Amino acid sequence: MNSESSVVAKQTDAVSDTESQSLRTRDQLAPADHLEILRQLYLARYFDVRLIKEKRRGRLRGTLYSSHNQEAILVGTLFGLRPDDWISPIHRDMPAFFLKDMRSGWNNPDRKGMSVAEVCAQVWGKEASPIRARDNWSHIGSLDKGIIYSTSMLAATIPVAAGVAFAFKLDGQDSVVLTYNGEGATARGDFHEGINFAAIHKLPLITIIENNQWAYGTPVELECPTEDVADRAKGYDIPGLIADGQDVLDVYDKTMWAVERARRGRGPSIIECKTFRAYGHGDHDDDRAMRYRDAEEIERGRSRDPISVYKRYLVEAQLLSAEEADRHTPENRDALQVTDDDFPPEVIAALKEAVEFAVSSPLPEAEEAFRWVFAEDAE
Amino acid sequence: MNSESSVVAKQTDAVSDTESQSLRTRDQLAPADHLEILRQLYLARYFDVRLIKEKRRGRLRGTLYSSHNQEAILVGTLFGLRPDDWISPIHRDMPAFFLKDMRSGWNNPDRKGMSVAEVCAQVWGKEASPIRARDNWSHIGSLDKGIIYSTSMLAATIPVAAGVAFAFKLDGQDSVVLTYNGEGATARGDFHEGINFAAIHKLPLITIIENNQWAYGTPVELECPTEDVADRAKGYDIPGLIADGQDVLDVYDKTMWAVERARRGRGPSIIECKTFRAYGHGDHDDDRAMRYRDAEEIERGRSRDPISVYKRYLVEAQLLSAEEADRHTPENRDALQVTDDDFPPEVIAALKEAVEFAVSSPLPEAEEAFRWVFAEDAE
Amino acid sequence: MSAAAAQAQAKNYLTALKDALHEEMERDPNLVCMGEDIGILGGAFGVTEGLLDRFGPLRVVDMPISESAIVGAAIGLAMRGKRVVVEMQFIDFISCGFDQIVNNAATMCYRSAGKVNLPIVIRGPSGGYGGGGPYHSQQNEAWFAHSPGLKVVCPSTPSDAKGLLRASIRDPNPVVFYEVKELYRKRDIVEEIPDGEFLVPLGHATIRREGSDVTVVTYGNMVHFCLKAAERLAEQDVQAEVIDIRTIVPLDEETIRTSIEKTNRVVVVNEASRTCGFAGELLARISEFGFELLDAPPVRVTRADTPVPWVKPLESAVLPSVDGIFEAAMKVVRY
């Protein structure tokens, strides 16, 4: 663990108490895996940069909740999952929809994750969206691919995820469910009711808390009374792990520990990933966010870009040469300063194609608006 | 601490960690206080016995949620409160409404608790009820006397109590709020939202959990994943104390510790009082309860009657002679076996008068049914 | 007891519901029941009695007191191909799971462009007259009728209870199912219920009594009030046609219209509070399609716009009565 990860040194009791299982699944990663992780970090960043720019140019409707600076959480939690595992991303997790099961091949049509094109079709509000753009941005899902459809109501997906986890238990299946939430959402009743139920039945439910210090304009101290948000786990006697949300491998290790535990029927965990929201709550909030948070705080928060943290690890571990590391450097820079030159060609290609598909796709037809209030037999 | 209290030896971390304040406020009780506590235990028991009998004879409407065997929790939590403190009892706590501030004199019209007569008028569904019998049984309250009106929705009063506590803080007042709940109610979202809010703002809110092992027909293991229900406190970094719910002085000590802490602005606590529900969930459930709980469990659960536990203490501490202790012995017996002879005359007198008042009071008039949907200026 | 004998047995409303659950649980291994105290206890009223022993704790789940998580978990199970019957111990507590119902379950099919169907039945005892007070007497179906994507059902007889519950369980949409607790053990409505694949399809009203002078549209417990009022009306030579709509959503407008074409007069009766209750919706629809048909203003009989108070004289004052229905019908007929 490098010195930057010192934030994770403290773990809640339940972890040390429960099992001796390894907290270093990373040791089993092959060199190719590492390069794939790096590519995924690039892709998540590039996706966000592109959306920020599109939004600024007025080309997108709805609100963009930037995942900038929080990409390691998504890549780190998703990389080790099996195709049959389920997830429920929230508003800030748009890249999660295509990152899921990306290890099965970016262009593999059978992989259990959405294609970048499908996600773009949703963002652009087109008929080709998985939900025909009937609800906005992150409210997409797929039963085939193991992605729960969420509502806007924060934490409301936790009980749903617990229900999916209960179905796994009922069907004797060792799949797990990962549910994502901001630290602010942990104040909601549904957070409690869902995790309490999962803990009672030892369901394979892992709750990822993206603690980016702010819930819209409210600091974490006004949402949560404990020192660490992971401490909420103590109230359910389940592990509450703390991961350095800027360190993809730390996130990966902690996730895999909780996942393996859950597969073995030992029940739910909470993983708090400490991170920092790089921009406003949504793009409409970018300017105000500079006022309610001070410049120094923002500076400090952004100072550990997940891409550079990972690159440093790779170079130290001799998995990447310094030269390779410097070839593409979108890290530590504002989204508007970054250009296509800062990303590897395969990342640019993947997104370019997807955006072209989205842009050229038709809108849903108005008549559709009256369909599917109830199930249609013909479907 | 006598051996019977060994159940309370384990305390959650937050208690030992936080302060050195005494856990033996009982040492400050005068001999007269002890006799008053005993009288209150008798009264609470007699009230319940009387209602059980009335209900059996078909003289009462609604459901009786017997407080039998759980009286030490009510007397022990309420005895040390100040008149300006607030409470919110639940369905099983009917005696709490008159036990509040009873120390200021059973017949003192100015005391900040309801009279036994008012409570009986409510149970008998009469106009003289504090709420003119518009809602049932325990849903009475009084802003003058510091008693929050509850709804049926379990745990829904916790956020309300937190609001009252916030008002105390806002007004710079060092009063506290005690809110009562069963262990089952701790599963509800409102439990979490209310306590979370109180913990963030260090509000003077003390949540008493009457853990009687059963929530209707559901055992505590299916409501709560932790070893002790008090462990829920850990999720908020507040003290979670465990009291022997059969030992009025243990309940009193723990409550006073939390109350003093709250008065000093140190924030909320949870106190789990371990007890056992002597009868069915409600009187309609008495027969079924014998089937879903086994006889031995019931036997064991009822084996430590709070009156006998307290008498033994008093005798050992030479605050009561063995002869006095044996004068009235309603303890360790089924409600239907107990008669008036088993209670001290002042207890019988207090209730007799109240019941007579209730019985002879008129019902509310039908026309009233249309009033007070909205505030009436004339009031 | 032979199967034929069992078949011939008269069933009350509660037993009819219990039978429906047992038979559907037996028939469909993907069906799961969840709720508070439904397993070990067998339900506060006993509707789920015997299910835990027969189907085990993974299909009959004693849930913590967490109405929101109960509905949420049901959604999750349905996403994994299960059908789920959720019990609200009293329908009044449905308010605690409200968001999951109206914003999650109800809209899922729409939001997913038809890809996700949630076959969930949320059932529970409803209605007043039992002295239950504000939180054990509600008839709050209008909240859900106003939430697109939910079906809403309320049976008035044992055979409908059974047939509609089975149809609701097999329906691919979320259904809020109002059981009338005052009818659970009512003796004078017991019925012999046909065995086998007995279903009552959703969206079909039934005429409980034929008549030519005034149409009375109602459902649930009020059906029996209306039938009593109809008897008294008959004594006055007024023949009321009593329509039991049975399902609130979808509504069988056709049966109502056909009746009003005959009677040209209508009274709507519903136990819920007045403003924005379903009686108002019925009046609105009737006034939309029936303007030319009506010879008298349509009238509704409902609870007053108050909570349901506890003590008997107050409770009786605010709830609909046979007298009130009788008078409303007389007023309409005499207009």
Add this chain to the structure above:
Amino acid sequence: MSAAAAQAQAKNYLTALKDALHEEMERDPNLVCMGEDIGILGGAFGVTEGLLDRFGPLRVVDMPISESAIVGAAIGLAMRGKRVVVEMQFIDFISCGFDQIVNNAATMCYRSAGKVNLPIVIRGPSGGYGGGGPYHSQQNEAWFAHSPGLKVVCPSTPSDAKGLLRASIRDPNPVVFYEVKELYRKRDIVEEIPDGEFLVPLGHATIRREGSDVTVVTYGNMVHFCLKAAERLAEQDVQAEVIDIRTIVPLDEETIRTSIEKTNRVVVVNEASRTCGFAGELLARISEFGFELLDAPPVRVTRADTPVPWVKPLESAVLPSVDGIFEAAMKVVRY
């Protein structure tokens, strides 16, 4: 800037609300504001801007994301003599505090036999047309109109926004207050608002446009749609009288009746979904009292019975339009 100059300034809907809050907070030291992001941020839309700096964190409380606790805490504060304004970040999230509103706040006065008044305003941005999708577009007032004990308000102009909010804050009852977010910054409705004790009492409709041919009853954003439709109707020589009811509960039936006595025709327009929406309640009441008055069937224009979809073509398809109102009125007039 002098007081007189300030007075003369034209205010938009949002500023009017903000002014009301500042003035009432100043006037009544017992008034407390609670909600998510209302303090440090000043509210998602800025309605509570500046309050924290002026009145401090004990009176302007940045609450955790806990709608149920927010309403519950407001009840507790009101029990201790405070008045409370609660902000729902979007009115759609009110579903998460539903039980505390309908079962606790709404019924408290009734349950306590008038002893406890809860002066709580629950306010928040509502309504569609902004592309907000199912959870940022709701107009869910019917749920609360159907819950006795709540007042329900929805202003359509800056001066009403200010006057009704002040009246709601001073009302002793819980009020659910629908702000139309599409109007927050709408330029063409800015108004000069009288200074001083300017209040708009609850329960009083206003006539936005006089006319003799058809009565159009509406509120909120729909008022502006109806006025546009009325202009087009005028081009066809149809004079529509547009009534803005302003408060849904209590309803000013008198103004509606008087107008219908004149026009004998009525169209009701409301943005919420159709079944059991408040348009239906209006139709029901009009058909009860107006049977003899109407020369044509009453008609309602509402959202379809669907959630509000996100993409523009779908959103436009389900929401009421000026065209739709125009056509409905023409149909009624031509009947």
